[in-house]
Amino acid sequence: MSSVTMKVNGETRTATVAPETTLLKLLREQFNLTGAKLGCDVGDCGACTVMVDGQAVNACLMLADQASGRDVLTIEGLATRDRLHPLQQAFEVHAALQCGFCGPGVIMSAKALLDENPDPSVQEINDALAGNLCRCTGYTKMVAAIQDVARSRNAGSAKLPAPRNVR
Amino acid sequence: MKAFDVVVAKNAREALALLAAYGARAKLLAGGTDLLVDLKSAAHVPEVVVDISRAADLDGLELTEQGLRIGALATHSAVMKSPLVRQYFPALVDASHTVGAVQTRNLGTLAGNLVTCVPSMDGGPTLLALEAIVTVASSAGQRQMPLSEFFVGPRKTILKPDEMLADIVIPKKNLGKPTAFLKFGLRKGQALALVNVAASAWIDSRRQVFVEPRIALGAVAPTVIRALKAEAWLDGKPATTAAMSEAGRLAAGEAKPISDFRASAGYRRDLIQVLTARALAQAAAQSTAGSKETTK
Numbered sequence A: 001m002s003s004v005t006m007k008v009n010g011e012t013r014t015a016t017v018a019p020e021t022t023l024l025k026l027l028r029e030q031f032n033l034t035g036a037k038l039g040c041d042v043g044d045c046g047a048c049t050v051m052v053d054g055q056a057v058n059a060c061l062m063l064a065d066q067a068s069g070r071d072v073l074t075i076e077g078l079a080t081r082d083r084l085h086p087l088q089q090a091f092e093v094h095a096a097l098q099c100g101f102c103g104p105g106v107i108m109s110a111k112a113l114l115d116e117n118p119d120p121s122v123q124e125i126n127d128a129l130a131g132n133l134c135r136c137t138g139y140t141k142m143v144a145a146i147q148d149v150a151r152s153r154n155a156g157s158a159k160l161p162a163p164r165n166v167r
Numbered sequence B: 001m002k003a004f005d006v007v008v009a010k011n012a013r014e015a016l017a018l019l020a021a022y023g024a025r026a027k028l029l030a031g032g033t034d035l036l037v038d039l040k041s042a043a044h045v046p047e048v049v050v051d052i053s054r055a056a057d058l059d060g061l062e063l064t065e066q067g068l069r070i071g072a073l074a075t076h077s078a079v080m081k082s083p084l085v086r087q088y089f090p091a092l093v094d095a096s097h098t099v100g101a102v103q104t105r106n107l108g109t110l111a112g113n114l115v116t117c118v119p120s121m122d123g124g125p126t127l128l129a130l131e132a133i134v135t136v137a138s139s140a141g142q143r144q145m146p147l148s149e150f151f152v153g154p155r156k157t158i159l160k161p162d163e164m165l166a167d168i169v170i171p172k173k174n175l176g177k178p179t180a181f182l183k184f185g186l187r188k189g190q191a192l193a194l195v196n197v198a199a200s201a202w203i204d205s206r207r208q209v210f211v212e213p214r215i216a217l218g219a220v221a222p223t224v225i226r227a228l229k230a231e232a233w234l235d236g237k238p239a240t241t242a243a244m245s246e247a248g249r250l251a252a253g254e255a256k257p258i259s260d261f262r263a264s265a266g267y268r269r270d271l272i273q274v275l276t277a278r279a280l281a282q283a284a285a286q287s288t289a290g291s292k293e294t295t296k
Helices: A022-031 A086-093 A103-116 A122-128 A140-154 B012-025 B033-041 B077-079 B083-088 B092-095 B101-107 B110-116 B126-127 B229-236 B241-254 B265-289
Strands: A003-007 A013-019 A051-052 A055-058 A072-073 B005-008 B024-030 B048-051 B059-061 B069-070 B133-138 B141-146 B151-153 B162-169 B179-186 B193-204 B208-217
Touching: A003 A022, A003 B033, A003 B083, A003 B126, A013 A022, A022 A051, A051 A103, A051 B162, A055 A103, A055 B101, A072 A140, A072 B151, A086 A140, A103 A122, A103 A140, B012 B024, B012 B133, B012 B162, B024 B033, B048 B110, B059 B179, B069 B083, B069 B110, B077 B083, B077 B110, B083 B092, B092 B126, B092 B179, B092 B193, B110 B126, B126 B179, B126 B208, B162 B208, B179 B265, B193 B265, B208 B229, B208 B241, B208 B265, B229 B241
Parallel strands: A003 A072, B005 B048, B024 B048
Antiparallel strands: A003 A013, A051 A055, A051 A072, B059 B069, B069 B162, B133 B141, B133 B162, B179 B193, B193 B208
């Protein structure tokens, strides 16, 4: 067993883990952050996507110890007590999720994209979501939601425009 | 996952000392995108996993006297973002871009792609077409060899249990050599290549002929291979559609594709021919468009 300390959603957290423990297992089972999902467990589905030092990664493919001393951001770190993150808001307004299992991963991938590229093209959004499998939505509404967030940010407004396909 | 021990190596020296001590009982962990997947389903796990993912001296991408050095820890994302790679080897950016998806590219390393050594690796062909050299290190010292000698078979490299791939060097003579990488997969993301091809070539600007063409093929033989006969035939030939098409035909003849659930051998052969001709055409177009005058 070894002790790991890392920043998770802005808070310094310490845990004792077996060496083979993945970051995903640590987050879900010891830190009770169950937003990142255990899907395929081999880096194909993206349901476990979190950000480590600003980069989107599969939490199932990192050992917990590899995140030691680093900055981990999960879906739980986006919303505040009284306000959703603009991406979460946009996904809600656009009805961009159906069953929702892929949602935390998709939104973390979208955040990593917008942090690096504030004005992505549809192709760039598709590329950023290529590692996040969604079997419900067909992705169209997700792409629209992400575009909306980019547009409203670039227009300097926090308020999201109502999507055209929602009355 | 079955239980195993992890030892963190802070630098190359520590990693090599651990490999010398444990040999085949140890496995190196760099990006982890292949290793952890293997360990999760493995009946036997190594006694110890040597975590080199934070060994700073194994990281980095820089120009040295030998050429462009790509450290063992350089991820596919780092390759794609490197100003040096973008300037001199855009085909390598294209190749890294076709690996997995963002999340796996942020973790997985180009060197790890070579070490895992699956025939369909996307990192291999471009490096082979640019005549990359690899540095193999052990606690006894290090040796360099052409990448073509590093590959032994499917999932098998020349590495001995106490050795590791320390870095990849693209030789200086090939800095800026026009190169193209093309991959044909069944989807745009998260797909293994049915065939991937890289071609590099200088074009003699006066005579408009191919000089030192290099063609590398992936997923169509036990390892990534060079199409040496096609290269030899094409050297000195005019940069015409007919010549590039003939080089593609020759390359297809040199490969040993198999039929599997993804595609038949015949389909793969057709792909080799088309993709080789296309990659050569793209490399030739870069050469004409580029400002660099070729004197070779």
